[in-house]
Structure formats: C-alpha cells, structure tokens
Amino acid sequence: xxxxxxxxxxxxxKWFNNAKGFGFICSDEEEGDIFAxxxxxxxxxxxxxxxGQQVSYExxxxxxxxxxxxxxxxxxxxx
Numbered sequence: 001x002x003x004x005x006x007x008x009x010x011x012x013x014k015w016f017n018n019a020k021g022f023g024f025i026c027s028d029e030e031e032g033d034i035f036a037x038x039x040x041x042x043x044x045x046x047x048x049x050x051x052g053q054q055v056s057y058e059x060x061x062x063x064x065x066x067x068x069x070x071x072x073x074x075x076x077x078x079x
Contacts, residue, residue, distance in 0.1 A: 009034075010056045010074070016049040023049060025057065025068055034059060035067040042072045049073070 009029045016023030016036070024033040036057070041047035049055065049071070057068040 007059050008056065009059050010054065013049045013051055013053045013055060015051050018048050025055060025071075027059070027066075030059065030066065032066070035065070036071055037067070040069045040071050042070055 007029075009027055011025040011027040011029075011034065013036075014024045014026045014033055018038075021038040023036050025036050027034050034057070036049065038047045040057070041049065054074040055068075055071050056074060057071040059066050060069050
C-alpha cells in the first residue's frame with residue numbers, strides 16, 4: 001500500500017493511554033502494531049479505548065508508518 005492510501009481493517013486494542021491520548025491496535029490484517037490517536041475514535045462522549053477491545057478502522061500509510069483513522073469499537077456498531 002502506498003503512502004496516503006486507506007483500507008478498512010479490524011483488530012484488537014493492544015493498549016491505550018488515556019492521559020497521553022494514544023495507543024496501539026494489533027491488526028488482524030497487517031504485521032506490526034497500528035498507532036491510534038484519540039481524535040480518530042468515532043464515538044459519543046469521552047473517546048477512549050480499552051485493551052482487548054475489538055475495533056474496526058481505516059489503515060493509513062504515512063511517512064512514519066501505519067496509523068489508524070476512523071476507529072470504531074465493534075460493540076458500538078452493533079447498537
């Protein structure tokens with residue numbers, strides 16, 4: 001995938017630090033961890049993720065590697 005390209009993926013939150021506002025997702029599709037920033041979490045109220053939580057997201061390739069955008073907790077999609 002080239003820089004700037006996006007693709008949908010699913011994965012599990014490896015860890016997320018609320019104080020710093022970021023964490024990493026273990027991707028089901030790609031090797032390595034995917035960086036996730038709180039500003040990309042799509043949910044109402046306080047935007048946070050929990051370790052072990054299933055999420056869907058878009059993978060974006062940037063100059064520093066892969067990062068997640070449009071992160072949606074999977075249980076939130078079922079409502």
